[in-house]
Amino acid sequence: MTDYQADRDQCERRRLLVTGGAGFIGSNFVHYWCDRYPQDRVVVLDALTYAGNLQNLEALEGNPNFRFMEGDICDRLLIDGILKQEGISTIAHFAAESHVDRSILGPDAFVRTNVVGSFTLLEAFRQHWLKQQQPHHYRFLHVSTDEVYGSLGPADPAFTETTPYAPNSPYSASKAGSDHLARAYFHTYGMPTLITNCSNNYGAYHFPEKLIPLMCINILLGKPLPVYGDGQNVRDWLYVGDHCSALDTVLHRGQPGETYNVGGNNEVKNLDLVKTLCELMDELAPKLPVRPSRDLLTFVKDRPGHDRRYAINANKIQTELGWTSSVTLTQGLRLTVEWYLQHQDWWQPLLSPEYQAYYNKVYHG
Template identity: 55%
Template sequence: MANLLVTGGAGFIGGNFVHYWSREKPGDTIIVLDALTYAGNAATIAGVEQAELVVGDICDTVLVEKLLHEREIDTLVHFAAESHVDRSISGPDAFIAANIVGTHSLLKAAQAVWLDSGSGKPHRFHHISTDEVYGSLGPDDPAFCETTPYAPNSPYAASKAASDHLVRAWHHTFGLQVTTSNCSNNFGPYQHPEKLIPLFLLNALHGRALPIYGDGMNVRDWLFVTDHCRALAACLERGVLGEVYAIGGGAELPNMAVVDAICALVDTAFAADPTLAARFPDAPAAKGQPTASLKRFVEDRKGHDRRYAIDAHKAAAELGFTPAHGFESALRQTLRWYLANAGWWRPLLPEA
């Protein structure tokens, strides 16, 4: 049995990981450390009995040391981060504080408890990062892999790149037992409505515009969050110390294709379930109109990376991980979840 500290475990990916790990490892102890900023939601993990939520900041090194020591933590899974690119452009300070200073704080605490105390206890510090640290790809460029040079283009990506380098340094300099994973765009249950897929799903239900940056042809590799959690478990169980693993969903799609898929799914759902029209009367689909009528092109994001793609051969070969969900089936699951869990997302919606 293991004792886990999951930072950011009330957020989107972290919360899904807590649910996943509790199902797969019911005997393990899970301590969630989350500051419950706008992107953290205690309701995300409220039903997980074996998870204990500690409200606190990863920059509080004393608190982290106390948790590692008193709860006899042997595994730290680090999700906590500011992650929205638009927010990093308008307010980068929070990203520097959380993603760089926060990661440094965790590394210091882990070093103090797991190394400097002289216990020699086996441990693992797993750092979750992003493919955005590698920059932008041209249409014919090979996909990102673990040896792709770093070239971050947004304040968010730069802050995550810095945190990746810190984790690497603590392994090579101090001997901290670490692994790192760089994932592609996640989607699925419990994702904050500021991100593309839940934003467009919920806007479609409420008859609000679907704002498409630029020409809509920016390409991303989409990864269902449950598959990501499986990959993270594989990293913890089979990952080689000091190694980095690129985790992708194998679904490289332009944003326009994602938007069109969302519109089609919403239209199909309303046609199949007449009660949806009563629940969401402002949706075009409730009036027999196509959801696609809500599409609007808007000014492109500053420094908008054109294409991301992941070469996940190393994860397949060394971890035995391949995605189990195709994009369309996972998108259907995601829509069903949002339709069934309005109590979770309604408080997060901005006013019309």
């Protein structure tokens, strides 16, 4: 983890607006930032859709430099008011509809939030930035995904920042659109935007629909472990704490207008990942309904347009900004499994009737 506190002693404190800060990556980033830069003001804006959870931020209640606001990033009047009232100098933009399966079932919400919402934030921040006496201190960090680059073959080189965009799902297409807008605001208006494209994150506070928490929870409940297709799809996995430190590095050292790929250098097939989770759960959870938990593995019909492989080349952020990941996949998966075992009171309420209906539609529909 990188800490720039010593470099900032003589600087005015940052005033951050974190959109989507009650979600998975956003809440981890909020905790990371508040721990390392306690003098900074952090304002979280979150619409509290199904994946936003105020429990993720409970530990910050009472912190005088922290404020939570419920609201929609498409609400321009709300955004304008926050930027002015709080004197925001930095936006860290995480808010997004992010689950591919949900984008296949209902793409309209993805276009509204990921494209229209990102545009609303960019335009509001541009007007705010233009009024400032020292606008060079301002930053707009747009947090995106490697999925905008499309799918790789087994022997293809990993994605770089110059890989052409080729999104294959409504989710990745909507994120590609927001990336293009953020880039355009730098090149057209000179607004200090930064874009990061990350590989698959994992860690604490991850909503149960995503692969790793889904498998952990289903093992604990003795439910089938649904694996799409043949399970040979490959993903690069990035521990969320490493991602937060990368974003810290980009905000402090990144050059406005640039894009930085953030990866964990941990390529693994989905089926192998699930088998590893089974082994960890067998080791760490003494009273499983089914043991060995690998017996719960179930292959299901593949997702439409399922990308075969993602891989991130993170050389640019390593060589230009000095960031490298520090948590191996072995370490990160153990930490993550332990977290889900210790926080059943966090995830059990999320298994709502709405979630069960969605789950059945995706895996049994």
